[in-house]
Amino acid sequence: xxxxSVVGINxxxxxKGRMVDLLSERYDVVVRYQGGNNAGHTVINERGSFVxxxxxxxxxxxxxxNVLGLGMVIDLExxxxxxxxxxxxxxxxxxxNLKMSHKAIICLPYHAQLDVLEEERLGKSSFGSTRRGxxxxxxDKYMKKALRMEDLFLAPHVLEAKLEAIVDWKxxxxxxxxxxxxxxAKEMTDWLLKYGAxxxxxxxxxxxxxxxxxxxGKKILFEAQLGALRDIDYGIYPFTSSSSTIAAYGxxxxxxxxxxxxxxxxxxxxxxxxxxAGPFTCEMEGEEAEKLREAGGEYGxxxxxxxxxxxxxxxxxxxGVKVQGATELTLTKLDILSYMDEIPVCVAYETKNGRTTxxxxxxxxxxxxxxxxxxxxxxxxxxxxxxxxxxPQAALDYIKYIENAVGQPIKYVSVGPERDAYFxx
Numbered sequence: 001x002x003x004x005s006v007v008g009i010n011x012x013x014x015x016k017g018r019m020v021d022l023l024s025e026r027y028d029v030v031v032r033y034q035g036g037n038n039a040g041h042t043v044i045n046e047r048g049s050f051v052x053x054x055x056x057x058x059x060x061x062x063x064x065x066n067v068l069g070l071g072m073v074i075d076l077e078x079x080x081x082x083x084x085x086x087x088x089x090x091x092x093x094x095x096x097n098l099k100m101s102h103k104a105i106i107c108l109p110y111h112a113q114l115d116v117l118e119e120e121r122l123g124k125s126s127f128g129s130t131r132r133g134x135x136x137x138x139x140d141k142y143m144k145k146a147l148r149m150e151d152l153f154l155a156p157h158v159l160e161a162k163l164e165a166i167v168d169w170k171x172x173x174x175x176x177x178x179x180x181x182x183x184x185a186k187e188m189t190d191w192l193l194k195y196g197a198x199x200x201x202x203x204x205x206x207x208x209x210x211x212x213x214x215x216x217g218k219k220i221l222f223e224a225q226l227g228a229l230r231d232i233d234y235g236i237y238p239f240t241s242s243s244s245t246i247a248a249y250g251x252x253x254x255x256x257x258x259x260x261x262x263x264x265x266x267x268x269x270x271x272x273x274x275x276x277a278g279p280f281t282c283e284m285e286g287e288e289a290e291k292l293r294e295a296g297g298e299y300g301x302x303x304x305x306x307x308x309x310x311x312x313x314x315x316x317x318x319x320g321v322k323v324q325g326a327t328e329l330t331l332t333k334l335d336i337l338s339y340m341d342e343i344p345v346c347v348a349y350e351t352k353n354g355r356t357t358x359x360x361x362x363x364x365x366x367x368x369x370x371x372x373x374x375x376x377x378x379x380x381x382x383x384x385x386x387x388x389x390x391x392p393q394a395a396l397d398y399i400k401y402i403e404n405a406v407g408q409p410i411k412y413v414s415v416g417p418e419r420d421a422y423f424x425x
Contacts, residue, residue: 003220003261005247008227009268009320009406011236012245013275013298013307015332015414016267017041020057020223022419023265028218029210030058033069033253034243035225036107036137037078038130044417047090054079055086055098056223062092065213067206070103071243071253073137074149075112076195083198100199101206101255102150109191110170110183111137117178126277138242145169149203152196160189207255214259222250222261228320236365239278247324266326266408268317270334270398272310272346273298281368282310282346296336311344311372314405319359321406329406331399332414335383335421342374343398347405375401383416387423399425 006023008014021043024030037053043060044050050060054074058064068074083093111133118136119126129135140146145166151159167185175182213220224245229235231245244253251259271292274280284292289309292298298307321329337343348357349368360368378394385391391399403410414422 002214003222003251003259004263004265005222005224005250005261006265006267007224007247007250007324007326008230008245009266009317009324009326009329010227010272010313011229011274011280012039012226013273014227014267014269015330016224017043017052017057018332018414018417018419019265019267019330019412020221021045021060022422024058024061024064024221026219027058027064027221029065029067029213029220030056031067031069031206031210031220031222031250031254032056032072032225033222033250034071034245035241036073036132036134037075037082038132038134038241039225041223041225042417043419045419049417050086050089052082054082058221058223059086059093059098060091062097064097066098067210067254068098068100068104069206069254070101071249071255072101073105073107073134073141073243074100075107075132076192076199077109080195080198095201095204098202099204099206099209100149100202102148102203103255104149105137105141106147106149106151106192107133107137108147108188109133110167110174110188111140113180113183114173117174117180121178129276135242140166147192149199152192152200152203156189156193159192160185163189163192210254210256210259214256222247222254224250228323229316231323234323236278237361239276247326261325263328264324264326265411266321266324266329267332268320268329268406269332270312270337270402271296272313272316273307274309275305275307279365279368280308280310281349281365282313282316282370283308284310284344291339292336295339296333310370311346312402313346313370314402315346315349315357315359317402318357318406321408326408328409328411329403330412330414331402331410334395334399334413335381335415337398338378338381338383340377341379343377344372344374345401345405346370347373383421385415385423386420388413388425390423
C-alpha cells in the first residue's frame, strides 16, 4: 500500500504511536497531519521509552523521513525542546529526516495563556483542556489572525509589525474580557526570533516534497493524533479537540489533498480509556476502575492525568470504525485484561429514547447508561505471546468477539508496550 493512515478509533490514547513506530519500518515517510502538543504518543524500543508530542512516531528510525503537515499547530519552544531532548538521547534529527510545512500554524505563548484563562473561568464546567493553547490557536487560524511558519523568514521589523496588528486585536479579549495584563508584542516577537532561529532549518514546502516522494514510488504513512471521538465534527462535541482527527482529513492536513488513501489502519484498545471531560458512557467507577487503571498504566502521556477507564465499548468503537473508514484494525493492550475473571463489554446504551446500539449525540449521549455483558477471562499472562497459537482459547474468543462486533478484521494484536510485543493474525 502506497498511502496508509493510522488513526484512533475511540477517545485517543489507543496506542497509535507504538503501531506507527512498528509499521514505519515498511514506509519511507511518516506525516503528522493535525493537532499540536496536546497529546502524546509513547514508543518503547531498544533505546528506551520516548514520549512524542509533536514529532511523528517514525522519528526513531533514522532511514524514515518525518513531516509536520500544514494542518498542525506548532509550539516552537516545545518543538525545540522535544528535538533537543531526542538528540541528547542519540536520535538523529536533521533537515534530511524532519521537514515542517511552511504553511503550518504557529502556537504562541498567549494561546496557552488564553486556554488557561478560559478553563479557569469555566471552573467546574470546563472542557478538560490540556491548557496548551490548541483551541485558541485553531480559532485564530480560522479568524485569519494567526502566523504561519513562513512568517519566520520575514525581516524582524516586518514580523513585529504583523504581530502587533494581531496582538492589538487579541488584547481586547485579554484585557477587556479576562481583565488580565496585556500581551506584549515585542516579547512575542523576541520569542519567535529565538525559537524560530532553531526551527527555520526544518521549514520547507512539504507538499512539494510529498508529491515528489509519491512520484518516485515511496510509501507514505499518515499519523493521526487522538481518536475519532475527539474529532471536531464527528466527536463528542464540544468535548473534542479543535482539529479533524479522521483519516479522510489526512491528505488535506498533510498538504496533499489530491492524494487518495489506499488503506486505513484503525487502532483500538482491548478496553476503553478517556482523558478529559465529556460523556464516557462505559466508564467504570471505584475499585473496579482503579484496578484497570493501574493494570494498564492509564495516565496521560502529555499531561500525566489519570485516564477514565471502562470495558470495551462496542457502540463507540463501531461508530469510530465507520467514521474513520477503517479497512483493518489493531487491538492493543490485550495483556492488561489477564487479571480479570470476567471481561466486561459494553454492548448497548440505555437512552431517553430507549436502548440503542447506534452511537448517539448531544443530550442522548450525555445521559446514556451502559449495557454490559461479560465474557470469560483468560487468567493467563500473555505478554510473551508472539503468535495467535500461543494464546489461550478464551483470549482468541475475545478477539473474535470484538472483531465481529465492530465489523472489521483485526490484523494485529499488541500484548505489551515493547516494539516486538505483538503478533499478526
